Amino acid sequence: MTLACRNGRSDSLVVRGRLVGDRCVEVSVSEGVITRIEPGGSSRALLAPAFVDPHVHLRTPGREDEETIASGTAAAAAGGYCAILAMPNTDPVVDSAPILRGLVEAARREAIVPVGFVAAISRSLQGEELTEMGELADAGAAAFSDDGRPVRSAGLMRQALRYGAITGRKLALHCEDPTLSREGQMHEGEVAAGLGLTGYPSIGESTVVERDLALAAYEGRPIHLLHLSARESVEALELAQARGVRATAEVTPHHLVRTDDAVRSLDANVKMNPPLRAEEDRRALLDGLRRGAIGAVATDHAPHSREEKEVPFEAAPFGVTGLETAFAALYTHLVLPGLLPLETLLERMSGGPARALDLPEPRIEVGARANLVLLDLEAEWTVTEGGFRSRSANSWLLGERLRGAVLQTIADGRVVHSGGHRWASA
């Protein structure tokens, strides 16, 4: 088991809701386990397996002013998540067993929803020497990643795939060729040409996606591709999958909803890596998600302090938050306009990411641990700075009205969020 959560009693309760397909049920949970599912009641609220986020930055250790294990997992609970994975690009980097053990212990005291810690592939994320992957796996690493940076050398990437086999954990890869992305501030294209911002071209991602898929094919090892943003990456992924490469991939809500056109505002809250790309990229990502080539939605929740983002666009750090808005953003922008079936969205936010990262898959069935989310699809709310459980408010959705809210979250048999959201419904 690679997920850790604070200790406490499991709950016993009855949850009433409507499953996708309109069947109303009463789910009895006894000491955290689903003991009975019976037809009955009439509820407007939608009941679904709770969400799993394979890609979160908890900023702990090092930037506890931006996020802590407690605040980040509270945000996850409010967003309907029953499990999240935290990336290792903290200060210090999670690249040794003592640091990892410290985090797992802290999570046992503080984490509101189960959290898994991803350990670094290379020491200090320098891309030069492998971490002690065996010891890290024994200490509870949920996966391995140098997220935030690519594993620059193909040689080291190959060794990580080969040696990593002893761990039984996935490698989650941030694909970027720094000699192509350079100091890129946004997607290379018409908007960048008009604004004068240095462009990070799509091929800066897709050429490394192709490299890593080729390495995975050659070594016969599975890989998970983080935050895909480019049409060419999706094409390469689908080709590889068709040839039998065991590759999974994720996409963020912001890449599914926004394009580089949003950067015309020069708002630091639309600056992230990889950048928002063109409309054709957005469509390819959405198609990939619909078809299942991209099996997971991941928020890449990346908190930053107000001070860090209140600077000229070019000086602002990369990253936006997402845990508390992911479902509503995608329900509002993809499901309601008919671009993505609700059922598919729920699957890609729950079972899809769980399978991609070899985590227990949340299921509504007798005998399973209760991992449930109750959603109000009629609720309308406005995203405001004051409403977040996260310590940071660098959301790309500030000021926007969204439909769909999380009423209750049950994670590993415990009610971790209930009573709707903090945002005024007005």
Place this chain on the structure above:
Amino acid sequence: MRHLISIADLDRADIERLLETARALDGIEERLPTLTGRLVLTLFYESSTRTSSSFELAAKRLSAETMSIRATGSAVDKGESLKDTVSTLSAYDPAAIVIRHPQVGAPLLVARNASAHVVNAGDGKHQHPTQALLDLYTMRQAFGGLDGLHVAIVGDVLHSRVARSLTQALHLVGAQVTLVGPPTLLPRGVEADGVATSTEIAAVGEADCVYVLRLQRERMESAHVPSLREYAARWGITPERLRPGQKVMHPGPINRGLELDGRVADSPDSLILEQVRAGLAVRMAVLHDLLAADAPVAEAAAVA
């Protein structure tokens, strides 16, 4: 008009009005009382001679008080954020803040955090709108009109805020633009704005006006061009590459012998000094346009 941050914020009527105001102000020797008692703050985070001096002189000619802050030797040196610097200086209640900054988006940040009108005097590779306006003014004086004028902009288009602002402004007034330079210095996606591009220097031949951009020497280190020698040989503007009577402009400062041959710079077809002179009138017009409308006393009529 509340701020002047990007040419993209203007329409053709705005440009016509600003150029008309500049013409009315051009050559007036005495001070105008338009901005008496009002403060124009210039905040320069990058070195500048012609832009900062012309803004200060423009403000003084309109009887404004001026205060100029440089990044070196100020609180910026002590790590103060731009937002805090602006909040602090706002305590003096400036009517306008003129800012130059090396980072794209700085003037917008100032506009979001100050009540003053904000004028962008250059932000990173993004925009330099008053340069574009003074260039249009110079071209209109030289050619009589802008509609249908063909301008070739030559050199490091990729890194040039001047090229970006000017291309957009020329497009707005109905002029035709050809961007000429090494393939690595022409931004991908730039054709979307309806401009033509060429990597052949011969493409300048058909233009009425050749606008030469400054080549920054560090471009060589970043592998955009293999050597300054090769750049000068292929894209440098020499008398041999121009038709007689073809006008030449440059935003300055010039690298003589690199992007522009000294013989061209000093020839009667060079409009470079006219550009500098136009800078004063255009910057007066911009300050007048932004500030006169909300002046407490009705001196706005001074230019009518």
